[in-house]
Amino acid sequence: MAKRDSKLAGKIDINMTPMIDVVFQLLTFFMLTIKTVVEEGDFNIRMPLGASAGAAEDNPIPPIIVKMTASPEGRLTGVAMGQKKVVGDDVLGELASADAMLQAAAAGTGSDKAKRIAAAKRARETAAKQLEQAIQARILETFGNDLSQAELTELELDCDPGLEYAHVISAINAASGISEGGQIVPLIQKIKFSPPKKQK
C-alpha cells in the first residue's frame, strides 16, 4: 500500500504557476492601494443655536475670551486674554520665521527640498508647542489652584477670519487639557467661537 501511494503522489504534480501568478497579482494590488490610516480625534465645540442671537446663559463664571489676531496672509500676530497679551513676540516671531522657511522650502528646488521642508515643519511644530504652552500657562493662571472651576468655564475664541486654522486648533488643544506623560487632565470643555465679524 505504502509503495503504491508514494508512487501515485510522485506522479501527480499540481501546476502551481497560475496560482502563484494570481496570488502575486493580488499582493501587488493590495500593496499599491494601501494608504496608512491616520488616527483622528475630535474636539467638541458648543455652538447652540440660541447663542448666535446673543442669549445670555445663566452661568455665574464669566467666559474666558481668547482673542487671536492675524495678518492678512493668515499669520498669527497676537493672542490676548482680556487686555493682556498671552504670547510673547519671540514665539510669534519664531512661528513667522518657520512659516517663511516652509514657504521658501516649498517654492525652492534642488535635491535637499524634502529635507528643508521637513526641517521647516519641525521648526513650526516647536513654535506651535511654545504657543500652546504660553496659552495654557495663562489659562492655568486664571484658575489659580482650583482646577474644578475649569469644567464650568466657557472658552470663547475670537479670531480674525483670515487666521490659519491650525493655530485655532493649537489654542483649543492648550485650553482643553494638560497632557502629562500620557495622562490627560481635562481643563475647559465648553469651547465656542465668537459670532463672526463681518468679512471685508
Place this chain on the structure above:
Amino acid sequence: MARKRKRVAQTDIDMTPMIDVTFQLITFFMFTLNFSEAVQDQRIQLPVSQLAKPIENSDIEPLTLQLMNDGMVIYNGEPVALESLGDYLENEKSVMLAASKEPSAATVVVRADGRSKTGDVQQIIRSCQEKGFDKFVLRAEYKGQ
C-alpha cells in the same frame, strides 16, 4: 550530460513556505485597506493635536464637511463652493426630516485643513446653524507623545 539534466529535473523547490508567507501578506494588506476613503480625504492635511478625543460612534451617521485650504468644501466627495453649501445642507435637512429625525440630532464633523482660514470654518458652522444643525466637532489628527 544526460545524467546531469536528469538530476536537475529531480530537484523540486518546496513552494509551501513561500505560498504561506504570500497569503499572510495578502491577508494583512486586505485587512489594512482603507475603506473610509470618502471620509478621510487625502486632499486635507488636518492640524495635529495630542488631546483630541477618539471619535465617538453614534447611531446617527454624522455629517462630514471637509474644508480644503483653498476654501472649497468637500461634500459627499465633491468639491463645492462655500457659498452654495446652504443648498446642499437644505437637502440633507429634508432627508433627515423625511426620516423623522431632527437636524439637531446629527453631529456635524468639520474636517478642515490646517492651512485653511478660520473665517471659512466659522462660515461652515454658521451655514449649518441656519439649517438647524447645532452639534459640531472639529476633527484633528491625533498624535500621541
